[in-house]
Amino acid sequence: MLEVIGFAAGYEGGDVLEGIDFHVDEGEAVMIIGSNGAGKTTLFRSMIGLLATSSGSVQFEGEDITHLPAQRIVRLGISFVPAERHLFPRMTVQDNLALGAYPNRPDGETLDLVMRLFPRLAERRRQHAGTMSGGEQQMLAMGRALMAKPRLLVLDEPTTGLAPKLAAEAYEALGTLRERGLTVLVAEQQVPLALALCDRGYVLENGFIRLQGTSTELARNPEVRQAYLGVV
Amino acid sequence: MIANLLDGMVLGLQFGLLAAGLTLVYGLGGVLNLAYGQMAVISAMVVLFTIDAGVPLIPAIIVGLITGGLLGLILDLTILRPIYRRRGEARVLLSLLLTLGVAFIVDGFLNWRYPLLGLSIRVGSGPIELLGVRMPAGSIVASAVTIVALAALLYFFRATTMGRAVRSVIEDEEGARLVGVDPGRMLRLILILSGVLAALVAVTRSMVAPVNVTAGFGLTVNALIVTVVGGLGSVTGALLAGIILGIISTFAAAQIGTFLSLVILLVAAAITILIRPAGLLGVAE
Numbered sequence: 059m060l061e062v063i064g065f066a067a068g069y070e071g072g073d074v075l076e077g078i079d080f081h082v083d084e085g086e087a088v089m090i091i092g093s094n095g096a097g098k099t100t101l102f103r104s105m106i107g108l109l110a111t112s113s114g115s116v117q118f119e120g121e122d123i124t125h126l127p128a129q130r131i132v133r134l135g136i137s138f139v140p141a142e143r144h145l146f147p148r149m150t151v152q153d154n155l156a157l158g159a160y161p162n163r164p165d166g167e168t169l170d171l172v173m174r175l176f177p178r179l180a181e182r183r184r185q186h187a188g189t190m191s192g193g194e195q196q197m198l199a200m201g202r203a204l205m206a207k208p209r210l211l212v213l214d215e216p217t218t219g220l221a222p223k224l225a226a227e228a229y230e231a232l233g234t235l236r237e238r239g240l241t242v243l244v245a246e247q248q249v250p251l252a253l254a255l256c257d258r259g260y261v262l263e264n265g266f267i268r269l270q271g272t273s274t275e276l277a278r279n280p281e282v283r284q285a286y287l288g289v290v
Numbered sequence: 291m292i293a294n295l296l297d298g299m300v301l302g303l304q305f306g307l308l309a310a311g312l313t314l315v316y317g318l319g320g321v322l323n324l325a326y327g328q329m330a331v332i333s334a335m336v337v338l339f340t341i342d343a344g345v346p347l348i349p350a351i352i353v354g355l356i357t358g359g360l361l362g363l364i365l366d367l368t369i370l371r372p373i374y375r376r377r378g379e380a381r382v383l384l385s386l387l388l389t390l391g392v393a394f395i396v397d398g399f400l401n402w403r404y405p406l407l408g409l410s411i412r413v414g415s416g417p418i419e420l421l422g423v424r425m426p427a428g429s430i431v432a433s434a435v436t437i438v439a440l441a442a443l444l445y446f447f448r449a450t451t452m453g454r455a456v457r458s459v460i461e462d463e464e465g466a467r468l469v470g471v472d473p474g475r476m477l478r479l480i481l482i483l484s485g486v487l488a489a490l491v492a493v494t495r496s497m498v499a500p501v502n503v504t505a506g507f508g509l510t511v512n513a514l515i516v517t518v519v520g521g522l523g524s525v526t527g528a529l530l531a532g533i534i535l536g537i538i539s540t541f542a543a544a545q546i547g548t549f550l551s552l553v554i555l556l557v558a559a560a561i562t563i564l565i566r567p568a569g570l571l572g573v574a575e
Contacts, residue, residue, distance in 0.1 A: 108464065128467040137468075144465030146458050157458050160469050161451065202469065 059084045059241055060136075060210060065114035067104035073112055074100045075265045082210065087232075087242040089252040089273075091286055092262035098245035099141065101262065102214050106138040107131045118210070137208035141215040143199040147188025151179055154187050154198055158205025165207070172201040175231045193224035200231065211235065213244045217251065229255055249286035253277050261286075293423045294544050295537060300429045300498065302536020303436040308491045308509060309516035309528035310443060311484030317460040317523020319477040321373060321385040323365070326488055327509030328396040333358040333489030334409040334501045335400070347411065351493050358489025362481035365392075370481070374474070393506060400503040410500035411493065428497035435494050439487070440529060447525060456480060460523050515555055519562045521569025531570055535559075 060082040068074035075097045082088045092098050103109045105116050107128035115124045123131055132138070146154050155172065156164045173180040176197040182190065187198055196216060203211060216232075217225035229251045232242055236255070246252035252259070253273045261269040261282060269279065276282050283289040312326050323329075337354035341347065369392060373385045400407075414427025447453040458466040459473045466473060491509070492501050516535055520527030535555055542554040562570065 106468075108467065127472075128464075129470050129472045132468060132470040140464070140468070144462050144468060146461040146465055148461055149454070149457065153454055156451075157454055157466075157469050157471075160455055160458075160471055163451065206469065 059086075059119060060243065061117040062105065063115050063117075065101070065105070065116065066112045067100055067109060068112065069100075069109075073265070075104075078114070078262075078267055080260050080267065080270070082241060082243050084209075084241055085239060086258065087236050087244070087256040089249075089256040089259040090243070090245045090262050091247070091249050091252060091259055091276075091282075092245075093247065093285070096262045097265045098262055099214055102138065102212060102245060103140075106136065106212060132206055132208075135207075135209040137203035137206045137211055139199045139203045139211070139213040139216060141218045143195050145187040145195055145198055145202070148186055150184050150186060151190075151198055152183045154202050155179070155205050158202035160206075164205060168205055168207055172204050175204075175234060176201055192219045193221065193227070196220060196224070196228055197231075200228070204235075208240070210241045210243065213242070215245055215247060217246065217248045225251060247286075249282070292421055293425075294540050296420065296423055296425060297429070297544075298537030298540035299533060300433045300536070301540055302533035303433055303440065303529075304491055304494055304532070305512060305516045305536045306529035306532025307436050307439055307443075307487055307494075308513045309520060309532055310440070310525050311487035311491075312510075312513040313517040313520065313523055313528045314456075314460075314480050314525065315477075315484050316517065318456065318473075318480050319370075319374070320378070320381045321370060321477075322382055322389070323484070324386060324389040324510055325365070325392040325396065325506075326389075326484070326513055327506035327511075328393045329358055329361045329365075329485050330488035330492035330495075330509050331400065331501065331503060331506045332361060332396065333485075334492035334496060334505075335404065335407060335503065337411075337489075337493060337496075338407060338409045354493055355486050355489045358485035358487070358492075359482045360485065361488075362483070362485025363478065365389075365485075366478045366481040374477075393510070397504070397506055400506075404503055406503075408500035408502040409492070409496040411496045413497050426498070432494040432497040435490070439490055443487075443525060444529075452479075511552075512555075515559045517569075519559050519569055521571040524569070524571040527569055527571030531562075 062078060062080050065078040066073045066076050078101060090098055100109065104111045107126050111124055115122060118134060118136060123134065146157065155169065159165060178194055179197055179201055182194065187195065190198065216228050220228065225248060232255055236242060244252055253276065256273050258272050259276050260267050312323060315321055315323050333354045336357040337350050340350035340353045369388050373381055373388060376384055413431045417424040417426050418430050420430065447457055455471045456476050458471055459476050463473050495501050516528055516531045519535060520531030535558060538558050539551045539555050542551040
């Protein structure tokens with residue numbers, strides 16, 4: 059479904075990422091784990107069209123999307139939930155969700171699904187997004203991304219700034235979405251949660267992919283255990 | 291007293307409409323368009339020429355509004371291109387300089403070719419009584435048109451998908467792109483809209499007092515003051531600040547003297563900025 063080949067990207071000073079290869083098949087949940095500054099955010103931002111790609115290619119369902127801007131990519135069926143959420147703070151929850159469906163009118167069925175996944179959003183329909191707690195904002199960001207009816211949902215550290223209980227709730231929602239057939243790609247520092255959700259994963263370190271494998275393999279790998287699971 | 295209040299409201303509504311066009315372009319694109327008043331003046335002159343060519347009033351006004359929209363589109367396609375490539379402060383400064391240049395060129399040309407022209411549209415025959423005050427029919431019609439335009443503007447931003455998309459870019463450009471809104475397209479749309487608003491202000495203004503070829507900078511300065519007081523990027527703020535400043539300006543002109551009304555406006559604006567740096571309804575960055 060998604061195929062990234064020889065991917066390099068970065069900022070004006072030089073590339074942060076080099077020679078990244080990975081893929082996500084339809085129906086899979088795939089994680090990219092790595093510590094702060096490993097390049098996860100740069101990878102997603104350039105893949106999704108918010109940052110320029112220096113070399114390599116990104117294919118989605120056979121179409122080359124390497125140099126498309128973010129606003130075009132979302133219409134092809136990839137929704138991105140950034141770690142900083144980028145909600146519309148002075149708009150209501152309802153308007154934020156409605157914009158998720160842009161340029162179409164919000165679809166009733168999808169709205170129902172979002173409200174069932176995140177009942178708290180239903181309670182706060184008329185509240186401004188900027189006045190909500192971090193956990194609620196994360197739910198709204200995920201809800202807004204779902205309103206576009208994506209086939210692939212890409213999330214950058216969805217647990218950033220969340221209390222453990224809320225982080226677990228966010229992953230529970232992702233689990234439900236997976237069961238409904240949504241393909242998920244997630245970057246995460248909270249590795250145990252991601253391991254429980256995903257089929258496969260890649261370990262990103264200093265801008266290149268160091269390890270890859272199924273979740274079971276990664277959970278057994280001594281390096282992963284030491285660096286990300288806190289097991290000595 | 292009531293007469294001043296009503297006159298102030300008439301002026302204030304026009305201030306609000308005028309500022310809305312300027313504040314939206316700034317909020318959306320970080321572009322401060324100092325040729326804004328000249329867009330209004332060119333549109334007014336086009337209305338004048340169209341009427342002189344024998345076209346009836348209403349179609350001539352429509353031609354003027356279309357002219358305003360086209361001027362916005364032309365700005366977007368030409369002089370704003372290099373500006374869009376800059377970010378942050380560089381963008382604001384470059385937009386100030388380039389649009390100021392355009393304003394001087396337009397003013398120079400108009401003053402050279404048509405130094406004595408002015409648009410004034412006569413509406414109705416006699417004054418109309420309102421709240422015990424005899425108001426000129428032109429003021430009433432101008433206010434009614436302005437109120438309808440402002441209501442349509444607010445409806446557009448609050449209740450339509452396109453309007454929400456424009457607001458989304460003002461609130462969070464990256465978030466807007468992530469839901470599929472193209473900021474460049476929205477900015478073009480808003481530049482066209484701001485041109486139409488400038489033309490509409492020129493037309494309604496000319497129902498109250500003549501709009502001369504030299505009116506450009508005065509309109510821009512008024513729009514700037516109202517924009518700053520209302521909060522950059524806020525249409526409701528522009529409307530609120532417009533009405534307040536319109537009333538202050540009218541009272542100042544009546545009680546103290548026209549020569550001081552601009553000074554008093556500036557003082558009112560300065561006081562607002564000291565108390566609320568982001569403007570009445572603006573949001574601090």
